[in-house]
Amino acid sequence: MHLTRLALTDFRSYASVDVTLAPGVTIFSGPNGEGKTNLVEAVGYVATLASHRVSQDAPLIRQGAEQAIIRAGLTDTTRDNLVEIEVNPRRANRVRLNRVPLPRPREVLGILRTVLFAPEDLALVKGDPGERRRFMDDLLVAMAPRYAGVRADYDRVLKQRTALLKSAGPKAVRPGRSSREAVMATLDVWDAHLARLGAELLVAREHLIDAIRPHVEDAYLQVAGGGGGSPAAISYRRSFGSPGEPAAGPPSPGEFAADKEAADKDRSGHGERVRAAEAGLRAALAEVRESELDRGVCLAGPHRDELELSIRGLPARGYASHGESWSMALALRLASFELLRAGREDPVLILDDVFAELDTGRRDRLARLVAGAEQVLVTAAVPQDVPQVLAGARFTVSGGGLSNAG
Numbered sequence: 001m002h003l004t005r006l007a008l009t010d011f012r013s014y015a016s017v018d019v020t021l022a023p024g025v026t027i028f029s030g031p032n033g034e035g036k037t038n039l040v041e042a043v044g045y046v047a048t049l050a051s052h053r054v055s056q057d058a059p060l061i062r063q064g065a066e067q068a069i070i071r072a073g074l075t076d077t078t079r080d081n082l083v084e085i086e087v088n089p090r091r092a093n094r095v096r097l098n099r100v101p102l103p104r105p106r107e108v109l110g111i112l113r114t115v116l117f118a119p120e121d122l123a124l125v126k127g128d129p130g131e132r133r134r135f136m137d138d139l140l141v142a143m144a145p146r147y148a149g150v151r152a153d154y155d156r157v158l159k160q161r162t163a164l165l166k167s168a169g170p171k172a173v174r175p176g177r178s179s180r181e182a183v184m185a186t187l188d189v190w191d192a193h194l195a196r197l198g199a200e201l202l203v204a205r206e207h208l209i210d211a212i213r214p215h216v217e218d219a220y221l222q223v224a225g226g227g228g229g230s231p232a233a234i235s236y237r238r239s240f241g242s243p244g245e246p247a248a249g250p251p252s253p254g255e256f257a258a259d260k261e262a263a264d265k266d267r268s269g270h271g272e273r274v275r276a277a278e279a280g281l282r283a284a285l286a287e288v289r290e291s292e293l294d295r296g297v298c299l300a301g302p303h304r305d306e307l308e309l310s311i312r313g314l315p316a317r318g319y320a321s322h323g324e325s326w327s328m329a330l331a332l333r334l335a336s337f338e339l340l341r342a343g344r345e346d347p348v349l350i351l352d353d354v355f356a357e358l359d360t361g362r363r364d365r366l367a368r369l370v371a372g373a374e375q376v377l378v379t380a381a382v383p384q385d386v387p388q389v390l391a392g393a394r395f396t397v398s399g400g401g402l403s404n405a406g
């Protein structure tokens, strides 16, 4: 798939901009702070309904404006789509697909699929576990949009259950015996919800990691260079159960299998794994309840799980060099691209200011790896940083507008 048009109104630094895009490579260059990242951030927003830079929407709205509007035209082999998003600071966003309002914004997920590389990606390797969970969940939703609902439901249940734990804990006003019993009964109900949704989410993540593993190993070798086996490894670790305990059954890419036959065969296995994980999570919640009440936090579930990354057997976080961390971050994004395109249309690739961060070897290898994608959007402050193989349309970004640079 590729974007044919991007139009912004009051988004970030842009009062109004409207650009026509073609398949192949497009390079946006210009001095720092002129609005290059703002453009690709808008594209990413259409794909994920979130910014890759900020967790709140307020900074996306141009200072002094009431709302921001993003319009994106895109095309794939089956049809053309027009997505229009109204970003509102104080009330729900509104989304229209081909001029028809969607009942819920998240129904637009999956219409545009992107893989965005950005300087912030280093946090995937060096940052908190939450960064890696977000990476998994975003990719999961791009692969299978129905998980946006599972994720939202899980977050809601987690919030409610945590509030209940706080209200029943030792810091709360001392509850009488009967009210304590009532709280425990209510907690049982929330445990059941949390276990059901949590199991669905975490088993999906496990399938995802099984499916992406070979791509990550391969991409790491290709980016970092060198021969032999890949030094990069990736694995999912649950927050409960014995450490390193594999999920029931042999690893399988489940519903993310490239060929349909394997996917069908795996479906029944998938159901079993979810049920086993649900039982495991319920048991774990019962076990930790006392300490949960003491601390007022929910101690088991996918919100505490970890995506473990390692290079030559050592955890990447805390051990890997700066260059190795970058190679790992790039490998995760490249692997996402390979996974998303397998048996389907290419997602749109976005490279925000990444070449400046890399040495020439990594720069050239990365450029060669992405050059064949259907559409690649590149931003760079210094156009010379972009390797020659990524030749294409050029725009200069300055003064809140774009000009065609050939």
Ligand SMILES: Nc1ncnc2c1ncn2[C@@H]1O[C@H](COP(=O)(O)OP(=O)(O)OP(=O)(O)O)[C@@H](O)[C@H]1O
Pocket (backbone or CB within 6 Å): 011, 012, 013, 014, 030, 031, 032, 033, 034, 035, 036, 037, 038, 039, 058, 059, 060, 061, 062, 063, 353, 380, 381
């Ligand atoms: N909500 C907003 N309203 C007005 N201006 C904004 C808003 N948000 C960001 N900006 C401005 O946009 C500019 C940043 O744009 P952007 O991050 O796209 O720059 P860039 O071209 O990618 O720069 P660099 O090369 O440094 O990465 C800043 O000058 C910032 O003040």
Ligand SMILES: [Mg+2]
Pocket (backbone or CB within 6 Å): 036, 037, 038, 352, 353, 379
């Ligand atoms: Mg930038």
